[in-house]
Amino acid sequence: MSVVVAFVDTLCFLQYPWLASIDWVRILDADSVEIVLAPAVVAELDKKKNEGSPRLRQRARDALARIKEILDRGTLRGNLRPNVTISFVAKQPGIDFEAHGLSAGHADDRLIATVIEYTGAHPDARVVVVTDDTGLMLKSVARGLTVKEMPEDQRLPDEPDAEALENKRLKTALAEYENRLPRLRVVLNNGKAHCQFPLKPQVDALPDRIAARIDDLKKNYQPYKKAQVRPELALGVGSLFHMVSDAEIDRYNDALPKFFAATEKFLIASAKAEDLFRRSIELNLRVENYGTAPARDLLVLLHFPDGMVVTDEEHRPTEPKAPEPPTPPRSQMELLTSHSLVTGLLPFGGRFDLPDIPLKRNVSGPTIRRTNSFEVRFRIEKISQNLTARLGALYVLFDTWASARSFKIAWKIHTDSLPRQVEGCCHVVVGHESPVGK
Numbered sequence: 001m002s003v004v005v006a007f008v009d010t011l012c013f014l015q016y017p018w019l020a021s022i023d024w025v026r027i028l029d030a031d032s033v034e035i036v037l038a039p040a041v042v043a044e045l046d047k048k049k050n051e052g053s054p055r056l057r058q059r060a061r062d063a064l065a066r067i068k069e070i071l072d073r074g075t076l077r078g079n080l081r082p083n084v085t086i087s088f089v090a091k092q093p094g095i096d097f098e099a100h101g102l103s104a105g106h107a108d109d110r111l112i113a114t115v116i117e118y119t120g121a122h123p124d125a126r127v128v129v130v131t132d133d134t135g136l137m138l139k140s141v142a143r144g145l146t147v148k149e150m151p152e153d154q155r156l157p158d159e160p161d162a163e164a165l166e167n168k169r170l171k172t173a174l175a176e177y178e179n180r181l182p183r184l185r186v187v188l189n190n191g192k193a194h195c196q197f198p199l200k201p202q203v204d205a206l207p208d209r210i211a212a213r214i215d216d217l218k219k220n221y222q223p224y225k226k227a228q229v230r231p232e233l234a235l236g237v238g239s240l241f242h243m244v245s246d247a248e249i250d251r252y253n254d255a256l257p258k259f260f261a262a263t264e265k266f267l268i269a270s271a272k273a274e275d276l277f278r279r280s281i282e283l284n285l286r287v288e289n290y291g292t293a294p295a296r297d298l299l300v301l302l303h304f305p306d307g308m309v310v311t312d313e314e315h316r317p318t319e320p321k322a323p324e325p326p327t328p329p330r331s332q333m334e335l336l337t338s339h340s341l342v343t344g345l346l347p348f349g350g351r352f353d354l355p356d357i358p359l360k361r362n363v364s365g366p367t368i369r370r371t372n373s374f375e376v377r378f379r380i381e382k383i384s385q386n387l388t389a390r391l392g393a394l395y396v397l398f399d400t401w402a403s404a405r406s407f408k409i410a411w412k413i414h415t416d417s418l419p420r421q422v423e424g425c426c427h428v429v430v431g432h433e434s435p436v437g438k
Contacts, residue, residue, distance in 0.1 A: 002029075002030045002032075003031065003032050003033070003034065003125075003126065004028045004029075004030040004032075004034070004127075004128060005034050005036055005118070005122070005126065005128070006028060006035050006127075006129075006148070007036050007038055007114070007115050007118075007127070007128070007129050007130065008035055008036075008041065008130045008131075009041060009108075009111060009130070009131040009132075009136055010041050010044040010045060010048065010107070011133055011150075012130060012131070012150060013041075013045060013060070013063035014048065014056055014059050014060065014063075015150075015155055015156055016132075016150060016154050016155060016156060017154065017156060018062075018063070018066060019035055019080050019086065020066075020070075020080045020081050024080075024081075024084045025083050025084065027148070027154075028128065028130075028148060030126075031083065032083040032084070032085075033083065034084075034085050034086070035080060035084065035086040035087070036086075036088075036089060036118070037067065037086065037087070037089065038089055038110070038111045038114040038115070039089060039090070039092050039110070039114065040108075040110035040111040041111060042064075042067070043107065045060045045063055045064050045067075046060075046064065049064060067086075071086070071087075071088055076090060089114055092110075093110060093113035093114045093116070093117045094117065095113050095116055095117050097113060100112075100113065100116060100143065101143075108133065108135060108136045109139070111129075111136070112129075112136070112139055112140055112143060115127060115129055115145055116143065116145070119145070126146075128146045128147065128148045129145050129146065129147045129148070130148045130149075130150060131147065131148075131149065131150070132149060132150045132155075137149065180293050181292070181417065181418060182289045182291035182292075182293050182294060182295035182385065182415070182418065183289065183290050184287060184288065184289055184291070184295055184298070184413050184415070184418075185287070185288050185290070185422070185424060186286070186288075186300065186302075186409075186411040186413070187285065187286050187287075187426070188283065188426050189282075189283065189284045189285075191288075193424070193425070194427035194428075194429060195426075195427075195428060196429040196431060197281040197428060197430050198431040198433050199279060199401060199404055199430065199431065199432050199433060200278045200433050201278070201401075201432075201434065201435040202275060202278060202279075202401045202435075203271060203274050203275055203278065210264060210268065210271075213267055214260055214263065214267075217260060217263060218260060221259065221260075221325055223253040224244075224249045224252055224253060225249075226246055226249055243331060244329045244330065244331050245329075245332070248329040248335075249329045251329070252326050252327070252329045256326060259323060259325055259326055262323035263323055266320055266321075266322050266323055269320040270320055273318070273319050273320055275401070276317045276397065277317060278401060279398045279399075279400060279401040280317060280395055280397040281396050282316075282393055282394075282395055283393065283394045283395070283396060283428070284390065284391075284393050285302070285390075285391045285409075286388045286389065286390050286391065287383060287388065287389045287391065288383075288387075288388045289383040289385055289386065289387060289388070289389075291385055293385055293417065294382055294383065294384045294385060294417065295380075295382070295415045295417045295418070296381070296382050296415065297379075297381065297382075297415060297416050298379065298381075298389075298413055298415045299377065299378075299379055300365075300377065300378040300379070300380065300391065300411065300412075300413050301375065301376075301377055301413075301414075302377075302378075302394075302409055302411050303373060303375055303376075303409065303411070304373055304374040304375075304376065304396070304409060305407050306372050306373045307398075307399075307403070307405070307407075308374075308396050308397060308398050308399075308407070309374075309398075310376060310394060310395070310396055310397075311368070311394070311395050312366050312368060312392060312393070312395070313392055313393050315395075316395040317395065317397070362380060362381045362382065363378060363380050363381075363389055363390065363391060363392065364378070364380075365377055365378035365379055365391070365392060366378055366391070366392050366394065376394065378391050378392070401432070402432075404430050404432070405430055406427070406428060406429045406430045407428050407430070408425050408426070408428070409425060409426040409427075409428065410424075411423065411424055411425065411426065
């Protein structure tokens, strides 16, 4: 009859069903099996019942309770199932640990020492070490012991313990809560976190170009001579009402030099304004709520780096207004009919003053504060889910066209609708277009 003496390690109790539930005869290919418990294994179970996860602590307690129940107090032996017995070695191993390269302070080494001592006392016995521990397996093989690895199909599933289940429940609840929260971000003109802004080439405000423009203007607006009748009036009835007075001609002729001078100033200012436009960009930022709940009472903070000027719509660069040419000399009839008859017929001089009714704005700001850089603030009353709030336009001005560079806008959003602030950044990519012909 083939009898196998099997020394099981601690993992056989913690990661596998109770010993009586396992078909040891089949696994060890024997007629009968004697399961032997080493002192080190029982000591480890006693230790595990008070440490580790709740699941492992409970398994260690259950194993110890069943061991005490099945072992006879007198013989320290018991029956597990047909042809399978269990026994406990009460004596600690007395071999020379150092001579076998073992340490008495290590549980695996004490188990190996018990097996070595047993095989020495029972040289004819077929002894195996049953384990799922790689370290114990390698140490046993190195000392000439036979090892049997527990079949993987016998391993218990990794059932979550109470603590793990509670953590899972809390994570699920948190996920459900977060799914009902707003999700916020700041995007640029194109609805993305990065956007390209090409700058047109610089313009040259050369004096000769301006002078040429003024010369062309003087050809189109020439002084009138006294007693000269405007061509379109010459065909009419030669009445005094259709004659142009000298005073009207003097008015027009005197206004021409002022008009030319004002136009020259306008052309210079227009060239400067165009140069400013070509080294500035307009930002139309938006705050998006792509969550599943509205966000209320939002404070949006934008940080711009140094090396630029940030301004709002009210202070943005503007195009100068071109001066109007003087009105050509008018006849007496034209002077009489130049006033609006409609204005005289309407009460209050034709003015309708609507009451000033303030409109409630969802977005207020910006408030711009300059330090070494620029801090910009907006306040938003509410953004419903899947909607967007447009912030006021911002304008970034660079010192020169050549110094214009790409930069990053760091943003933060504070809202009562979220437990913590949201932050991120937008990337503004500035490019320089080449002049035509280069």
